Amino acid sequence: MDKKSAARVVVVTSGKGGVGKTTTTAALGAALAQGGDKVAVIDFDVGLRNLDLVLGAERRVVFDLINVIHGVAKLPQALIRDKRLETLYLLPASQTRDKDALTEDGVAKVIAELRTRFDWIICDSPAGIERGATLAMRHADAAIIVTNPEVSSVRDSDRIIGLLDSKTEKAERGECVDKQLLITRYHPWRAARGEMLSIDDVLEILSIPLLGIIPESEEVLRASNLGSPVTLNNASSAPARAYFDAARRLTGETVPMQVPSESRRILDKLFGRKAA
Amino acid sequence: MSGALEQRKLLTFRARTYMAFVLTPRAPIADWLADLDATLERSNRFFAGHPIALDLSAVRLSANGIAHLVANLEERGIRVLGLEGVDVSETTTKLPPRLRSAHCAETSVRPDPQPRPPANPAPPSASPAPIPKKAASLLIDNPVRSGQSVVFPDGDVTVLGSVASGAEIIAGGSIHVYGALRGQAMAGAADNPRARIFCHRFEAELLAIGGYYKTADEIEDSLRSGPVQAWLEGSTLKISAMNS
Numbered sequence: 001m002d003k004k005s006a007a008r009v010v011v012v013t014s015g016k017g018g019v020g021k022t023t024t025t026a027a028l029g030a031a032l033a034q035g036g037d038k039v040a041v042i043d044f045d046v047g048l049r050n051l052d053l054v055l056g057a058e059r060r061v062v063f064d065l066i067n068v069i070h071g072v073a074k075l076p077q078a079l080i081r082d083k084r085l086e087t088l089y090l091l092p093a094s095q096t097r098d099k100d101a102l103t104e105d106g107v108a109k110v111i112a113e114l115r116t117r118f119d120w121i122i123c124d125s126p127a128g129i130e131r132g133a134t135l136a137m138r139h140a141d142a143a144i145i146v147t148n149p150e151v152s153s154v155r156d157s158d159r160i161i162g163l164l165d166s167k168t169e170k171a172e173r174g175e176c177v178d179k180q181l182l183i184t185r186y187h188p189w190r191a192a193r194g195e196m197l198s199i200d201d202v203l204e205i206l207s208i209p210l211l212g213i214i215p216e217s218e219e220v221l222r223a224s225n226l227g228s229p230v231t232l233n234n235a236s237s238a239p240a241r242a243y244f245d246a247a248r249r250l251t252g253e254t255v256p257m258q259v260p261s262e263s264r265r266i267l268d269k270l271f272g273r274k275a276a
Numbered sequence: 277m278s279g280a281l282e283q284r285k286l287l288t289f290r291a292r293t294y295m296a297f298v299l300t301p302r303a304p305i306a307d308w309l310a311d312l313d314a315t316l317e318r319s320n321r322f323f324a325g326h327p328i329a330l331d332l333s334a335v336r337l338s339a340n341g342i343a344h345l346v347a348n349l350e351e352r353g354i355r356v357l358g359l360e361g362v363d364v365s366e367t368t369t370k371l372p373p374r375l376r377s378a379h380c381a382e383t384s385v386r387p388d389p390q391p392r393p394p395a396n397p398a399p400p401s402a403s404p405a406p407i408p409k410k411a412a413s414l415l416i417d418n419p420v421r422s423g424q425s426v427v428f429p430d431g432d433v434t435v436l437g438s439v440a441s442g443a444e445i446i447a448g449g450s451i452h453v454y455g456a457l458r459g460q461a462m463a464g465a466a467d468n469p470r471a472r473i474f475c476h477r478f479e480a481e482l483l484a485i486g487g488y489y490k491t492a493d494e495i496e497d498s499l500r501s502g503p504v505q506a507w508l509e510g511s512t513l514k515i516s517a518m519n520s
Contacts, residue, residue: 129423151441155422158440162421205458207419207437 007115010122010250011140013164015156017127019148020184023220023230025124026054027240028144030229031247033088037119040079042091042110044136045126046102049093055082056227057090066094069106075113084232089118099132111139129159134167141170142178142250144211148185149197154205157181161208180211182246187216188260199259212246214239215260296327296357301345303335309348316352323354329375333361339368346371413449420445420459429466441481450474462489469508474518478504488513 012025022045029041043051046066052058057080063073068091075091082088091110094101114121125136137143143164147157164177171177183202190196203210214220215238223233231240231247238260245255301308316323330346337345346356358375359367367374412431420426420435422442433447438455445451445459448466450473457475464471464486471485478499482491485508495515503518 155441158422159442162424162443165421204456205438205440 007118008120008141009111009115009139010120010142010144011125011137012122012144012146013125013133013137013160014127014146014153015129015133015160016148016153019146019153020214020220021127021146022050022054022124023224024144024146024182024184024214024243025051025122026229027231027243028247028250029055029088029120029122030082030085031231031244032120032122032250033082033085034231035247035251036087038087038089038117039120039122040089040091040114040118041122041124042114042136043093043124044102044132045124046093046132047095047098048126049095051124052080052090052092053227054224055088055090055229057082057092058227061092064092064094065110066097066101068110069101069103075110084228099126099130099135102131102135104135104138107135107138129163133160134163137164137168137177139169140164140177142180144180144182144250145206145208146182146184147202147206149183149191149199149202151197154197154202158206161206179208180250181206181208182211182214184214185216186213186260210257211249212242213257213259214242214246296329297323298329298331298360299349299354300331300333301335305335305337305341305345312352327357328354329358329360330356330372331360337362337366339366339371342366342371343368414447419455422459438477439480441479447471460484463506464508471508473506474504476503477501483513483515485513490515 012021012028014021022043025041029039033039041051041055042065043049044065045051049064052061060080063078065078067073068075068078078091080090080092082090091114111121123136123140126132145157145160147153161179164179165171168177181203183199186199187196191198199210199213217237217239219234219237220230220239223230226233230237231243234240235244242258242260245258248255299312328349330349332342342359342362349356356372358372360375362374364374414426414428414431414433415436416426416433417436419437420439420443422440424440425444425446426433426435427446429446429448431447432449432452433445434452434454435445436454439445439453439457439459439461441458443459444462445453446462446465448471449463449468450471451461451463453461453473453475456477456479457473458479458481460482461473461475461480462482462484463473467486469486473483473485479501480492480495482489483495483506484490485506488508488511490513499515499517504515505518506513506515508514
């Protein structure tokens with residue numbers, strides 16, 4: 001790890017809730033960890049934590065981010081190692097506190113310590129633009145903006161991009177947080193029928209580079225319910241493959257972009273019924 | 277000696293319009309101050325350096341009460357430039373002077389708790405230098421994001437990218453948008469009825485010139501997605517396509 005380049009802090013953010021930030025954090029975290037990198041995923045959604053459930057670690061939470069910030073526990077005590085991937089760690093949020101328990105200095109210290117131990121630090125931002133969200137993005141080197149192809153999600157993402165350009169440490173130093181767009185819950189057949197914003201529309205409005213397109217799939221829900229990131233639970237499924245590609249792009253690799261197509265939908269139709 | 281005389285002859289008075297934030301306290305004042313503190317906590321530099329007027333029409337205060345309120349604001353670094361909505365009887369010479377606004381423009385500046393994109397060349401106070409020649413236009417070469425507000429009372433604003441839905445541009449002069457205008461554009465905010473709004477692709481939520489506005493609902497759909505200009509004819513806001 002020492003020989004590798006410096007740790008990267010990535011925030012997964014969106015503004016709007018329910019677009020897939022936590023799913024994305026878990027899926028990308030697991031994808032990067034499967035490549036051998038040491039990955040810490042942090043749940044910043046204090047009071048409404050979910051990342052522990054999606055990673056299947058909810059029964060092993062003893063200490064959390066707030067405990068570490070308040071000096072109740074040391075960082076290694078609070079980090080939970082994944083049972084399946086030994087290079088994947090979770091720093092859970094506290095469920096009993098709220099976002100006011102996060103302090104700026106505390107978060108800065110935790111991130112600085114994580115930087116010395118990990119290759120990737122992925123911060124799962126809460127929805128909204130308040131304290132939790134701004135502290136989650138505060139120290140980011142890069143940001144993944146998770147957007148559904150619909151107008152409200154796109155506008156909220158635009159707002160978040162504005163905050164990334166003004167409220168982060170990097171922005172205050174006059175630098176620029178590296179921002180990439182991840183479109184989730186993409187329905188190819190709806191896009192074809194014009195019921196959804198097209199990828200081009202979203203890219204035109206937000207004008208940031210595209211990290212990946214994750215198709216809408218039952219696999220995602222199934223994996224969440226099993227407490228396993230989709231990239232671990234069913235690595236050959238369409239959303240998992242899209243997340244693996246996105247993870248490779250995140251490391252700087254050039255991977256051709258696959259726009260989920262109509263033909264896959266026909267397979268879906270054959271193999272399962274989907275509520276539209 | 278003669279020089280001094282000449283100078284006296286040259287003394288002139290000119291009227292000038294300025295943009296100021298207007299604070300409107302509500303009763304009870306203590307609660308209102310607490311709300312103000314909450315806003316300031318989020319961005320304590322928000323009012324710094326900006327002229328502030330106090331609109332007291334929503335509260336009944338004695339001269340002492342006003343003085344107390346002004347002092348309270350001063351403690352928070354807010355310097356009150358003048359008072360509005362008060363009777364002569366309520367003011368004393370120690371209080372800031374009374375202001376009467378010519379007309380209440382719809383284009384009042386909303387104090388957004390998270391203003392200023394620092395990446396954007398921001399408000400006039402931040403512009404180049406206090407050298408006599410003031411910049412009469414503002415060029416923004418990155419997109420204006422939702423929730424961002426660009427306020428430039430001194431002249432024209434030119435945006436090379438797009439203005440997002442939920443963003444606003446307020447200019448003393450004209451507004452030019454070379455990308456898509458999806459947010460709000462308010463031109464001629466400094467009482468300039470000759471100001472115009474031009475955009476390459478019209479998707480705006482609201483257009484306003486000199487206080488006269490039209491919302492997207494009131495603008496015909498045929499203008500959508502095309503190049504458009506807007507100007508003021510008397511008190512009517514006119515919008516037309518620019519197809520050449």
